[in-house]
Amino acid sequence: MEMDFKQLAAAIKVIAEEKNLPEEQVQEIVQQALAAAWRRDYGDREQEVRVNMNLNTGEITAYVTKEVVSNVEDSRAQLTLNEAQVIQKNAKLGDSIEVIQKVEDFGRVAAQTAKQVILQRLREAEREIVLTEYEDKIGTLVNGVIGRVEGRVVRVDLGKAQGIMPASEQIYGERYYPGQRLKLFLKDVEKSFRGPQLIVSRGAKEFIEQLFKNEVPEMENGAVEIKEIAREAGVRSKIAVSSNVQGVDPVGTFVGGHGTRINAVRDEIGNQEMIDIVVWDDNPEKFIANAMKPANVDRVQIVSGNKKARVIVPDDQLSIAIGKSGQNVRLAGKLTGFELDVESEKIKLPAETETEGDNQSTSVESKPVVQKLKKKTELEDSLLKAIEEHGTDVGNS
Secondary structure (H helix, E strand, O other), X not given: OOOOHHHHHHHHHHHHHHHOOOHHHHHHHHHHHHHHHHHHHOOOOOOOEEEEEOOOOOOEEEEEEEEEOOOOOOOOOEEOHHHHHHHOOOOOOOOEEEEEEEEOOOOHHHHHHHHHHHHHHHHHHHHHHHHHXXXXXXXXXXXXXXXXXXXXXXXXEOOOOEEEEOHHHOOOOOOOXXXXXXXXXXXXXXXXXXXXXXXXXXXXXXXXXXXXXXXXHHHOOOOEEEEEEEEEOOOEEEEEEEEOOOOOOHHHHHHOHHHXXXXXXXXXXXXXXXXXXXXXXXXXXXXXXXXXXXXXXXXEEEEOOOOEEEEEEEHHHHHHHHOHHHXXXXXXXXXXOOEEEEEXXXXXXXXXXXXXXXXXXXXXXXXXHHHHHHHHHHHHHHHHHHHHHHHHHHHHO
């Protein structure tokens, strides 16, 4: 016999425990696989058959559905009226009757088919259990251990499931290695032909938000809230916050005493990533000015008809406003939802004002030069006179 049914029946309980699946579900999977094996050895691929397994004895019984006909052409799918009435007295032509058949064994090919079906169905059942369990955790933080790094894709062990962190969800410059323990943001559960895939992230802006939720208890009761986040993971983030309680400073609440709260978040994401926390404002001009921090802004001009704005800054603030490789203005634009155009407003110094188009100032500056030249000439004349006089005195002596 190719398959030990009694051993298979005993294995159902073990499989159910190991795979964290209901025993009835595992039994149903095994019975479906045995039905496929029966069709392979004794019936037809399209034939309707169900199999029942006694978990105590391992006895297998097949229930084959056959049609009652007057003239049997295929005995595997049909039976005569007399045969049908032996099983069911009130049977009539055209009825479908279940014929009970004992199963003693399967051939090698049928047994292999059953094993493949069992493994496939068990994997599908596991994935569905994972999908059901983790669907409720989407949008929250989970703890994971790096399993392996395959090129730019990181596979993470989440306990009962495996997660995938693509390159697009990683923090720029962060290094990953097997055995590393990390906090991750469960971004999504994607359904694919291979089954559900858990997508985890450390580069998402929601990851920052969840970390702050852990550090700022005032978010739980709604005293303060994060309105928007713009992030370039591993480099810089801008967070717009607001207060719903009068007298509560939203920025100070998120920063914490001596920066404890913001530093706790930076310890998790890496100290190389800077975090700017700014005040949200319903007024777009004020909000844009706040979002441009640490640069000081003179004024903001909203271009009517579209989401564009001109940001005027002092000349000495232009490089700060733009930021390295345009980072500051780019993140401010993402945060506010506006396309920002930064311009400088040059400050005229008093000396520049006096010299602009004023010939008198030029003449004032030139006087000391002329005076110096005169003094030099006078000095030369005096020297020549002294030499002449000295020479004359020497000659007379």
